[in-house]
Amino acid sequence: MNKVANVVAIEDETGREQMDLFRSALIREAQRKHKAKVRFVFFQKALEYLSLVERQHLDGLKAVLTIEIDGKEYSHEFELVKVLTRRPIYELRVDYGGTHIRATFFPKFYNGSLYYCFVKGFIKTRFPPFNPTNDMRDLTYDMFKKVNASPHTYLQ
Numbered sequence: 001m002n003k004v005a006n007v008v009a010i011e012d013e014t015g016r017e018q019m020d021l022f023r024s025a026l027i028r029e030a031q032r033k034h035k036a037k038v039r040f041v042f043f044q045k046a047l048e049y050l051s052l053v054e055r056q057h058l059d060g061l062k063a064v065l066t067i068e069i070d071g072k073e074y075s076h077e078f079e080l081v082k083v084l085t086r087r088p089i090y091e092l093r094v095d096y097g098g099t100h101i102r103a104t105f106f107p108k109f110y111n112g113s114l115y116y117c118f119v120k121g122f123i124k125t126r127f128p129p130f131n132p133t134n135d136m137r138d139l140t141y142d143m144f145k146k147v148n149a150s151p152h153t154y155l156q
């Protein structure tokens with residue numbers, strides 16, 4: 001498969017690239033715990049895989065991802081992408097080992113290229129119940145409007 005999209009983290013409403021901060025937190029945890037390392041590498045693989053997916057195939061995207069860590073291979077089937085109730089906002093989903101990694105994004109065509117613009121990353125938990133999906137979706141939608149109004153500010 002060939003790359004069809006640029007997967008990018010963009011600044012959020014505070015002017016920070018929250019996705020990069022989220023990824024850094026995942027890396028720190030991965031340095032301490034093997035299961036977290038596997039989860040992080042699956043997350044990175046999911047982002048990489050997304051660059052191969054055409055826009056029209058996002059909704060309900062499922063994939064089996066395979067990674068290798070310390071000479072051991074791991075394969076897992078993921079329900080990778082879910083469309084959220086405010087279109088065109090999507091959620092990347094990496095559920096592994098009882099942890100639910102989420103990252104909100106939207107597609108944007110600019111200068112003949114497709115971008116998947118990631119805005120927010122978070123961990124969804126059941127115990128204690130923590131589900132910021134709707135808040136993250138709304139903040140991502142606000143950034144979608146800003147990018148649409150001024151794409152050259154966010155996309156190169």
